[in-house]
Amino acid sequence: MLRVYNTMTRQKETFKSLTPNVVKMYVCGPTVYNYIHIGNARSAVAFDTIRRYLEFRGYRVDYISNFTDIGEKLARTAETENISVAAVAAKYIAKFNEDTNALNIEPATYHPRATENIQEIIDFIQDLIAKDDAYEVEGDVYFRARKFTDYGELSHQSLDRLEVGASQRTADEETARKEDPVDFALWKAQKPNEVAWESPWGPGSPGWHIECSVMASKYLGETIDIHGGGEDLAFPHHENEIAQSESHTGKKFVNYWLHNGFVTIGSDDEKMSKSLGNFVTAHEVLAKYDHQSVRFFMSATHYRRPIRYTEDGIEDALSEVQRFKIARANLLYRRQDATAGTDEAIAAAIAEYRAQFIEAMDDDFNVQNGLVVIHDFLREMNNYAAANTVKLDSIVDLVGQLEQFLAIFGLNLAQEDNLKSDIAALIVKRNAARAAKDYATSDQIRDELAEQGIILEDTPQGSRWRQQ
Structure with missing residues (x-):
């Protein structure tokens, strides 16, 4: 039975979706004024992993994840790059999309943009004003x-404490306009050279928080199952989403709040942030490292735990991915001498490992415990690959189960099957040379393959290959 940690209640709860077998999930997306950093990517990976397990x-x-395509950050980039704000967003x-495709992150069901929903935002704000939950000033x-x-319930903070913090965060001029320092902006009047839309309060643009409330309810309904994002969004962003959404609809906004941990960097484990530089x-990371290893580096840590970014960490992930590839390749190699049928002991083992994996992952998506099961499963595969006799259906079933497990982590080992035909021909030629005891030719081909990044391993069952 799946249990998830709800930030609202600070405890694990049994997950029950509003509609049987359907999950309505909203995850805060990026403000599109620059490349995403590894911390942004971690959030996308964390919730893609959760999504993949739910689908499993x-x-x-x-799954809805927005693009914030307006605001001061985009305006600054537009000025720096001498292009329009719309061009900044498109770029x-x-x-x-390029980076998330490289990380094998499934596209959202829809990626709405703030600029696509201006009228809905205005209508939402007008309703809050009509209910006296909002007010206009200049x-x-x-x-x-x-x-x-219930304001402050998600972040577990009192209004008095929040008032002090709000006074420190807000410019004196804006504080003077507010009735209360804890009040937050739904609509902002146009400033010089800013992109703006006409509204009942004059030209301006939406506040940051309102866009997510509008898009979540528009595409998923007034109450949704899961709302996710980085832990830094719990306050004020998600706190404000709850207040304005539930004031607007009179209904509970979100049943389960999930927040991922930060990516830290440096000896002091400082949170990675564009504002901190x-x-x-x-x-940059994807240009330097194997894409699957970068993905595994981020998906192999429980989503609520911080990840310390180091190059050694990515190298360790690369070694782990290689282990998966080698085990898969070695077992597939045995198809050439496999007999027909299924090994009943293997079938029973697969079922047991699958049950253990589900038990681990049902505990708030505990990927680390899930990986313990996968490593045990890998030993089962390696033992079967070394067995004197193997059955074809069992090989297919073992490889298929490994691929299904690892797909949840965003790994696609099947791409290793795209071996160039000329390389495959060289391997066949070398095997023939070894069989004829022509070791000079065999060694020459081995060296030629090594230059192309192909490592050969000679075993009692024959020569096997892997890519560096």
């Missing part, structure tokens, strides 16, 4: 946080 368990996941959405519109009695972009 038989759910259809309606970095394309870069986001073209700005603010939400009355104190009117929402200590970030490494996903684009």
Whole structure:
């Protein structure tokens, strides 16, 4: 039975979706003014891993993740790059898609943009004003946080404490316009040279928080199953989403709040952040390292735990991925001498490992315990690959189960099957040379293959290959 850790209650709860076999899931996406850094990518990977496991368990996941394509950050980039804000958004959405494709992150069911939903945002704000939950001041519109009695519940903070923090975060001029320092912006009046839309309060643009409330409800409904994002979004972003959404609909906004841990960097384990200038972009890392290893580096840690970014960590992930590839290749090699049928002992073992894996992952998506099961399963595969006799269906079943397990982590080992025909021919030629005891030719071919990144391993069952 699947249990998830709900940030709202600070405990694990049995997961039950609103609609049987369907999960409505919203995850906060990036502000598209630059390349995403590894910390941003970690959130995308974490919730893609969760999504993949839910699909493995038989759910259809309606997955929405937004693009924030307006705001001061995009305006600054537009000025620096001497292009329009719309061009900035288009450029970095394309870069986001390039990086997430390289990380084998499944596309969202839909990626709505803030600019596509301006009228819905205005309508939402008008309803809050009509209910006296929001007010307009000089073209700005603010939400009355104190009117929402549960404000601060998600972040477990009192309003008095939040008031002090809000006073420190907000410019004096803006604080003077608010009725209360804890009130937050729903609509912001246009400033010089800013992109703006007409509204009942004059030209302006949406506040950051309102866009997610609008898009979540528009595409998933007034109450959704899971809302995810980085732990830094719990306050104020998600806190504000709850207040404005539930004031608007009168219904519970989210049943389960899930937040992923940070990526840290440096000896002090400082949070990676563009504002701190200590970030490494996903684009840079993917240009330097094997893509599957980068993906596994991030997906092999429980989503709520922090990840310390180091090059050694990615190298370790590369070694682990290689182990999976070699075990798969070695077992597939035995197809040439396999007999027909199924080994009943192997069938029973596969069923047992699958049950153990589900038990591990049903505990709040505990990927680390799930990997313990996968490593045990790998030993089963390696033992079978070394057996004197093997059966074809059991080989297929073992490899298929490994691929299914690892697909949840975003790994696709089947791409290793795309061996060039000329390399395959050289391996066949070398095997023939070895059989004829022509070791000079055999060694020559081995060296030639090594230059192409192909490592050969000679075993009692024959020569096997792997790519460096």
